[in-house]
Amino acid sequence: MSAARIVFDAFALVAILFAGLMVVGKDPIKSVLALVVSFFALAATYVMVLSPFIAGLQVIVYAGAILVLFLFVIMLLNVGREKPDGSRRPIQTVLGSLSVVVFATLLLGMLRSSGTSLPPQREAVGKELLPDPAAIARLLFSDYLLHFEAVSVLLLAALVGAFVLARREEAP
Amino acid sequence: MTLVDWIILLLRVLLPALIMPVFVIPLTWLERRGAAFIQDRPGPNRVGPLGLGQAIADMVKMFTKEAVMPASADRMLFLLAPAVAVFAALSTFAIVPYASTLEVGGKTIPLIGADLSIAITSLSVYAIVLAGWASNDKFALMGGIRSSAQIISYELAMTTAAAGVVLAASSFRLPEIIAMQQGTWLGIIPRWNVFPQLLGFLVFFIAAFAETNRLPFDLPEAEPELVAGYHTEYSAMRFGAFQMAEYVNVMVASAVTTTLYFGGWSIPGFHPHGVVGAILSLLIFAAKTFFFVSVFIWVRWTLPRFRYDQLMKIGWKALLPLALLNLLWIAGLSAWRLSR
């Protein structure tokens, strides 16, 4: 049981715990906050999986921007707690839970890794982490240039789309 | 990793977090005396010599006041917000190299908390949004929403300006950024990043004002418009926590500015050796940071506040394009250097 594994397991457990809290929580704001903590823990696991650059992106973009956007929308719409007003029929809950259980069993049963493991972590004190950003940048701008440009067009389209969709309709 | 390594790591990370709040106390004194000086009045001068006791008196007042919480406030979030604010402020300091490496007992200890990215500043948005929402108060909510929109807008300009520095140094790591600012041009001008990237520095520094909610960008806590903005309903130590977080943020912003643009703990011609060298480099760093903190205070009491739409306009239409321009300029410069 190596130190890296313990750290990874600890963070993964935190992420799973808070994800569970997110799913169970009744108040949407508390759900978002639980997810923020979960994403932070996930970013730490990304570091353990030798991807510090992506970990940084996860914190800046996912936890720092997307979830803030969720928070804003929840506040804007003043979405309250879920009220049990009988719009859910019991068959939905039963079938939903059943399918989740079946799916989880299948998924976790099927995950096999044939004993592979990640390459050994370097010493954290005083040594370099893998020089990711340079390598990723090189790949992004050579092999994946088209994908990169396509994603930027996608972001532009999303920007315009979000703006148009959320706009108040002018009174005729 | 031996036990000693773990202890050193822990100390490296915790020491700044524990020391920063102590510096907040003289900073409040400095702010009030500085404000008074600029406004041509004496300032606090009753408590202790030169009014230095005023800071202690303020601290005692904060601790002993009654902490009131509105009955309709969301209790958990209300209590969580100041904690998140302080946590975000203190952990951002972990990335700043505050002195050169210390060689003790054969181990080199780089004096920087951890190689985190500047991502942690995005956390501070949550503290404000939560404080605004949990207070269940119109003014607080408006202040909270405005402040978070302001922070995420200026975050972009700030990181793009910092990206220029990263590009010039070819590394994300702050100690390496300092290392590439050693030496001089023409024997006189230090090789600090501010000189080739003056535009980037200006964008970064102005964005830092917006990020820390300091005047001229402090509409979220504007007194005449919003009572006290997002911390209207907070009193006593909870309010003290927000104030502390704000001052720590100011110190961190100054520290990061000196590291990125002004050479951090180094001055040209100074090669630190051993413990004495480390202490000297720490003092140099402290002096530079102190200078920028004074600039923060100076600007606060000099410039009027921006209106909210002006604020957003500046962030998106002025600072972001300028930061991109700076990035282009640096990219061109680096390409030219490489081609030689």
Next chain:
Amino acid sequence: MIGTIPLSDVLLASGALFSIGIAGALLRRNAIQIFLSIELMMNAANLALLGYGAALGTHQGQIIVFFVIAIAAAEASVGLAIFVALFRHTETIDVNKINLLKW
């Protein structure tokens, strides 16, 4: 040495997160919380991708996740814009109540 992480740990964590996400997506009525569960599922997939990328010694895992994060950002903003527009018409976000094609 700090040691190594077995890939099965990574996959197990990813699978657990994904299952929790599916549970959230199927069992909640609040549209925003369903959306949050979908984001969780995407992150679970990211973890699996990064784990395999590191195990196989390639940077491609990180490149894919880079794009996934960008696309998730785009999709979140459009999705939330749809919710806002929807909420203006129906005053509710309960997905069981939003069951008309036209009103």
